[in-house]
Amino acid sequence: MLFAPVNRIIPFSNVDGPGNRMAIFLQSCPFQCWYCHNPETINMCIHCGICVPGCPSKALAMTHGKVHWDESLCEQCDSCIKICPHLASPKILTMSSDEVIDKLSEVSSFVRGITVSGGECMMHPEFLEELFGKVKALNMTSLIDSNGFVRFEDYPRLMDVCDGVMLDVKATDPKFHQQLAKHDNASVMDNLRYLLSVNKLTEVRIVCLPRFDEQNRKTIEDVVSIVKDQARIKLIRYRPYGVRKEGLDILGSASLDEELFLEYRRYAQSLGAGEVVSV
Ligand code: SF4
Ligand code: SF4
Known part of the structure; x- marks a missing residue:
């Protein structure tokens, strides 16, 4: 039985793939994107204890050198997450695959399946x-929401049981991707082509940024030239909510201009994209 660090589970989500789905967010991510909306999912807790005195509900305590979270006392105020200087969270549950299936069983009449996100869920491919x-044995579907850091080609048995991948392409220009995500995009671009070739690319996600018009257009152009009309392209408008100071300094504290965002959608369509959704 395998285990993974679970940041949270949303029993019903209609924004994490087609239909109503249970969304599972696993902890840790190798990227540190400027616009990350949930930076507390980036690192594993190092048990420094800094957040413990800041919990107003006494739900956190240090026990044998490790921070212990008492879910029954927690009021989900997120003070601990705001205090943590390490882009982590003390509210992580180590769950087995059976425990996740138990959660799914509670809502299985109302959902089509699961979507696993993060953090970066492909940091836990065997899980x-x-x-x-x-999930497949329950006649339900499983989708992955991924930043493309780990090569899917290396996990053929996972591909056999995975129904599709929603892949983030943060930038196609390698230098810009390195700046934006603090990591290169070689594996992302390989994954884009591979997932398309094995018919597992459910959706490509591109975040459109303020102040980087040239890079936005290049990413849209490059993605459409590879994907054509073979997969849905989702354009996501930059919004500053939850973004940490580094990102706000670079991208600003206003959402991307709406008219420009709509122009990007028309641009993708003019290049020959199939289904383009904008959110
Ligand atoms: S969210 Fe964090 S700080 Fe708030 S009650 Fe829960 S453990 Fe304490
Ligand atoms: S969540 Fe952050 S502040 Fe709290 S113990 Fe872990 S690393 Fe330290």
Whole structure:
């Protein structure tokens, strides 16, 4: 039985893939994107204890050198997350695939399946393979929401039980991707082509940024030239909510201009994209 660090589970989500789905967010991500909306999912807790005195509900305590979270006392005020200087959270549950399936069983009459996101859920590929096999046995579907850091080609058995991948392409220009995500995009671009070739690319997600018009257009152009009309392209408008100071300094504290965002959608369509959605 395999285990993974779970940041949270949303029993019903209609924004994490087609239909109503249970969304599972796993902890840790190798990227540190400027616009990350949930930066507390980036790192694993290092048990420094800094957040413990800041909990107004006494839900946190240090026990044998490790921070312990008492879910029954927690009021979900998120003070601990705001205090943490390490882009982590003390509210992580280590769950087995069976425990996740138990959660799914509670809502299985109302959802089509699961979507696993993060953080970056592909940091835990063997766990996903085991979990998705169990979901398949329930006649439900499993989707991955990924930043493309880990090569899917290296996990053929996972691909057999995975129904599709929603892939983030943050930038196609390698230098800009390195700046934006603090990591290069070689594996992302390889994954884009690979997932398309094995018919597992459910959606490509592109975040459109203020102040980087040239890079936005290049990413849209490059993605459409590869994907054509073979997968849905989702354009996501930059919004500053939850973005940490580094990102706000670079991208600003206003959302991307709405008219420009709509122009990007028309641009993708003019290049020959199939379904383009903008959110
Ligand atoms: S969210 Fe964090 S700070 Fe707030 S009650 Fe829960 S453990 Fe304490
Ligand atoms: S969540 Fe952050 S502040 Fe709290 S113990 Fe872990 S690393 Fe330290």
